Amino acid sequence: MALQSERHGEDTQAPVLTAKNVVRRFGGVAAVNDVSFDVRRGEILGLIGPNGAGKTTMFDLLAGSVPPTSGEILLNGTVVSGEPAHRRIGRGLGRTFQIPRPFPNLTLIENVMLAAQGQAGERLFANFLMPWRVAAEEKTFEQKAMDLLDLVSLTRLAHEPARVLSGGQRKLLELARVMMADPAIILLDEPAAGVNATLLEVIIDRIRDINARGITFLLIEHNIDMVTRLCHRVLVMASGELLCEGTADEVARDPRVIEAYLGGAA
Numbered sequence: 001m002a003l004q005s006e007r008h009g010e011d012t013q014a015p016v017l018t019a020k021n022v023v024r025r026f027g028g029v030a031a032v033n034d035v036s037f038d039v040r041r042g043e044i045l046g047l048i049g050p051n052g053a054g055k056t057t058m059f060d061l062l063a064g065s066v067p068p069t070s071g072e073i074l075l076n077g078t079v080v081s082g083e084p085a086h087r088r089i090g091r092g093l094g095r096t097f098q099i100p101r102p103f104p105n106l107t108l109i110e111n112v113m114l115a116a117q118g119q120a121g122e123r124l125f126a127n128f129l130m131p132w133r134v135a136a137e138e139k140t141f142e143q144k145a146m147d148l149l150d151l152v153s154l155t156r157l158a159h160e161p162a163r164v165l166s167g168g169q170r171k172l173l174e175l176a177r178v179m180m181a182d183p184a185i186i187l188l189d190e191p192a193a194g195v196n197a198t199l200l201e202v203i204i205d206r207i208r209d210i211n212a213r214g215i216t217f218l219l220i221e222h223n224i225d226m227v228t229r230l231c232h233r234v235l236v237m238a239s240g241e242l243l244c245e246g247t248a249d250e251v252a253r254d255p256r257v258i259e260a261y262l263g264g265a266a
């Protein structure tokens, strides 16, 4: 955990990520309405809620792909609400998508290496003036990418094109890709969606392993069994608002949560 914190020069006491009175309107719809919460360092925090609750919009706001109408987002204690997504990645925020889209004709290792930030090979000057340094960096990136593919149990397929992967394997590849940028926190969008039962167990174990390395997680998930097994705490959103937070058992017993889910299903 200390390693990740030092890398991003962050205050280890501060929450990794904070939403402060965040509002996002689309025309007349408040997709996110005055939502505040902290993601504590080192935890796996779940974000659940019925369809249309505002979870994806909340992720877009945290990651910087959508600006807030009002309110603030803090990453490691720094206000980042006005910063674009790529700058937040540089500050240690990683994000995976519900439907990962790797480059289908590149191998897994190439896909993971492409996610590396600031590769010397991409810098014209460095390439021209210091080819030995570029070659050395390439080697380091390649080794790191292999280690990450190993971490997500994809070593066997490292030199296969990404198009051969199943939906669940693509989610594992996406995890390796996001890890390449040394994130302090990873936002995971529905890691269980469309994944078979065997691979789901692998994904759960790998998330636990990565979390044990000190990386914080915030995950949107409809699979409540996965949320219960994985998450230390859970936030519940409904109709754009934060309904409650607590352990998975606590929120499952909360009458407001039961009402929100039943109301949504009615």
Ligand SMILES: Nc1ncnc2c1ncn2[C@@H]1O[C@H](COP(=O)(O)OP(=O)(O)OP(=O)(O)O)[C@@H](O)[C@H]1O
Pocket: 026, 029, 030, 031, 049, 050, 051, 052, 053, 054, 055, 056, 057, 058
């Ligand atoms: N770009 C947009 N333009 C207009 N309305 C939007 C936009 N994005 C989201 N909304 C609306 O905001 C509300 C919240 O949507 P959001 O996708 O964030 O919910 P969600 O909790 O992620 O739902 P799901 O679980 O179905 O993915 C919905 O009413 C949705 O129609």
